[in-house]
Every structure is written in structure tokens, then in C-alpha cells.
Amino acid sequence: MTDRALRVLFTSAGRRVELTRCFRAAAGKLGLGLEVHACDLDPELSAACRDSDARFAVPRCTDPAYVDVLLEYCAANAIRLLVPTIDPELDALASAAPRFAAIGTTVHVSSPETIAVVRDKALTAATLAEAGVPVPRTTTPEAVRDGAVDWHWPAFIKPSGGSASRGIGVVRSAADLAPSYPEPMILQELLEGEEYTVNIYVDRDGALRSVIPHVRLSVRAGEVEKGRTVRRDDIEDVARRIVEALPGLRGVACFQLIDDAARGLRVFEINARFGGGYPLADHAGGRFAESLLASISGGEECASNSWTEGATMLRYDAAVFV
Template identity: 30%
Template structure:
């Protein structure tokens, strides 16, 4: 199948298992190889500096050259923009990096930029402000960081509470609260722009910013709206899109776009989406078709420990 490297592999055991089951020669990278839960499964885990330390990207390049890595899939959002800048360098050395272009990433990874993009393109999204001046008392507000991953520092506040919570958040934005059912939508876009899969799933329970209970659904409206969004936001590779279907009106609001494999993607894999096939250079799918998946499949996550000797 070929050699594949997953960065920040850490706890991504189910994702790693998926690629291995399809015959990929899988390796990983992380800060501490001896503290990665995936170490018992992955052939080799390479220790690397932090993404913002000198030498990190040179070390990734060194690993790819030394180990003859054909495909690199980054899993850590803060490294995506720099890897996009270096994509040609990696490609010229024989490693295809599954990362979107820099312009798209700068939209997705800044939640205020993304809200402006939605609005400019006629895509429904909650009112989003980058300061407190125009906050009204017509609804609650979500106070959250403008950048970042994992659902940290996210608070739901009344008009009176916004000022209090904004002091607890780094570089906050303010988004009107929408009462309704939360969705995650796992998608995969080929290098030529063809959308290979769209899988909506309901977020039934979230723990520490990552979905712990979820179920796949067939929702033609959400799928159609997602395809419309993807036609305007040029992505490459995996992404997980967040949205909310408003209770009462049924209107669907897009909230976030995470241009990487999301934490809940094992459910989509189990529902039948073969990401390991999508990465193959010779993979082909009929134009204007989406890969089928099993609806009504529920994921109930739990913690599992592995034990390693000193």
C-alpha cells in the first residue's frame, strides 16, 4: 500500500488501526514516543520537537526522507499552515502532504474569519462578533477563543455574563447561541476537488471538547448544504464540519470547519467510509457520487488503558 506518517499520533489508536487494517505501512510522530497510546500498534513512533520549536519541520522532513514516507497526514491544527507552506518541498522529496492550501486554512483556523466567509458567501451562520460592543440581550452568547482546538475555554453566557467570561478566554469571539441539535459532518475532498464522502452525525454527548456519544444519520438537506459550502471553500483531504439545526425553525447553521481528521471520525470509519482507500494515488470514484455509509450507527466511547514497562 505504501508508507504513511501520522503526526501527533498520541491517542489516535482507532484511526491508526484503520490504516493498518488496509495494509498501510504506518508510522507516527509525537513529542514522547514512550507516552503514546498508539505505540503498541504502530510500527515506529518518531520523537519530534514541539510544532513551534526550531527544527520541528526539518525533523519531519528528515523522517520522511529517511523512512521513505509517501504520505503525510497531519492531525494537529497548529502545524497545518506551515505544512501547507512547505507542501511543495515535501512533494518534491516524494511525500504527499494531505493539507489544504494556506488561504483556506487561514479562513478555517480563525473562527472570526470563518464566520465572515460564511456571511460573505450566503451561508447561514450565527451572528459573530470580535468585540463586546454590539452584544444584545435577545439571546445567550457563546464566548470562545478565536483560534484553537478541543473545545477548551468555551462558555455559554447571558448578556450580563459576557464580560465576565471574556476575561477567561484568550482572544475571544462572541457568537449568538443557537438552541438545537449539534451535528458533526465528516468529509473528504480529493486533490482535484471531488468530494468523496459526506457523513453527518449527531453529537449526542461531548466530553472535554471531543464527542463521546454520536450517531450517523441520513440528512439530505445537511448533506446538500455541506456540498454547497465545500464548493466555495477549497479544501483537500479530511475535514470535520460543525453545525447546529435550530429547534423550532429547522434552519441549519454552520459553526466551524476543522480541516483535519476530527476526534469522532472512528464512527464514520466504522460506518463504512474507507479513508485508507481515499489516500491511494490511484483511487477513483464516479463523478458527483458520494461513498455510501451506514446510517443509525451509534458510537459510545470509553477510556481504555494500555500498560508499558520502563
């Protein structure tokens, strides 16, 4: 490790080796020295941590000590950029971003107000619908059981604050609803059609710089396994409306939509962070990682809408050997 390298910390790094390598490649294009730091609950058993230049253990992101542990590490190691990789840590990191800035660390995170919206799927649907973004019809199991809404089946059920495909499923009738759930849930009309992930980049001034949709040809464990970039003006228009609806959105984000045969485009998920399918957007020429590193090092953001349509990603299992 060298004191002259730009140091980036990836939190909850897990298996995100592809993401860290995108940053290494981006630094090379910029002529920057890059030092990759990574943390996880058990860094010795994290592929991304073992593939990094430095690794350390942290408590769960829901632990009150989580932010303080990260602050201490960033201060001691002169971390310039902190990149979160999972949804549950965004709330705490967005709120603490000024504390990190005070020690010279930029957290790649949107405003607390924006994170509050995207972390609540019911609020996301309501906020986007009000802004004219097409979303699936949304309600709660309680509203259906109480007869407050006239609902049509089947429906899709998921935790309002869930992530990583946890707790999702199809409900065929009101009789299939549980008497109660351990966390707030939402019901949405069941959509059928091609599913897309759309990677976007919003610059420091709030301008939408890049929109890169890819069709999800195959999905495994909630992440795209096979995908192909496509250009669609209607999806770009949806992206612009989302950015207008969430004025505090900054940097990299992604959203998912389905092009339903009967209803058209419907947005059902927003992640205000690097998504699991970002490496495809990077390969296509989006330059998101490069843009962040350029900005941190005093240069101009370079995320671009000049990317390659038809770029295809076919993932396979790989291993980090120790």
C-alpha cells in the same frame, strides 16, 4: 519493518489509535503492506505512538524547527503520506507541503489559503456567510463593549484561533466580559438543539465525494463519545456550499453544526483534517482512509456516499500496555 511497505506518518498522534487502525484496515482491503509511523512530544507516553510500527519525538508544532524535523524523518524513512491530526500544525504543514512533495511525501492538508480561513473562526463565519452557508451571528467582545453592535444575550465565547474546546464558555451579559483577553476572541449567539459532526471527503479535483453526518449523542472532552450516522439532504446541501466557499479544501475534513429549534442549521466549526469522530464514518462505509491510500499508491480515490445510516459508535476506555 519492510522496505516494500507503504509508510504513513501520523503527527501529534496522541491517543489516535482508532485512526491508525482505520488505516491498517484500509490497507488490508487494498492488499497493501502498511507501516505506521507516529510522532509526538513524548512518544513513549502516547498510546498511538506505542501502538505504531515506529515512533519518534518532535518539538511542539509551533516550534520553528518542527517542519524541518519532520522533513528529515520523512526523507530518511521514505514516508509516502503524512497525516496531521490537530489544528495548530495545519498552517506550517500547508505552507511546507511543496517541500515534502519534493522528497516524495504527500501531506494530507488543504491549501494554505483554506487553512488560513478555517483556523480563524471569525474569518470562517464571515467567509461562510458570504457564500450562503448558515452560521451563527458572530462578533467580538470589543465590538460589544464599544457599542458597535446591538447584541442579544446569552452568547458563546471562544478563541478565534482555538482548538480542542480550549477557552470556551457561555457569557450571560456584557458585564461578564473580561476587560481584556490573552488572545483574540469571538462571541456567537448561543445555539440550542441537536449537534452534528459531518465528515466529508473532497477528491483531488475538488469534487465532494462523501458527506457522512452523525448526531453527537454524547460528548466527552470535546470529542464524540456516542454517535449515530443519519442521512439529511439539508446537511448535504450545507456541505456542498462549504466546499464551494473553500475551493482549496482537499481530502478529509469535518464540520460541526447545531440544528437550532428557532434558527435551523448553523455551522460553527470546521476542521480541515481527520476529526476525532472519523472512526464512526469509517465504520459506516465512507472509505476515506482507503481512498487516500489508494490515491498514494497510484489507484483511484474510492471515498463513497454509499454508507450505512444508523451506524452507532459507543466509545469506552481502552489501554495500550507496555
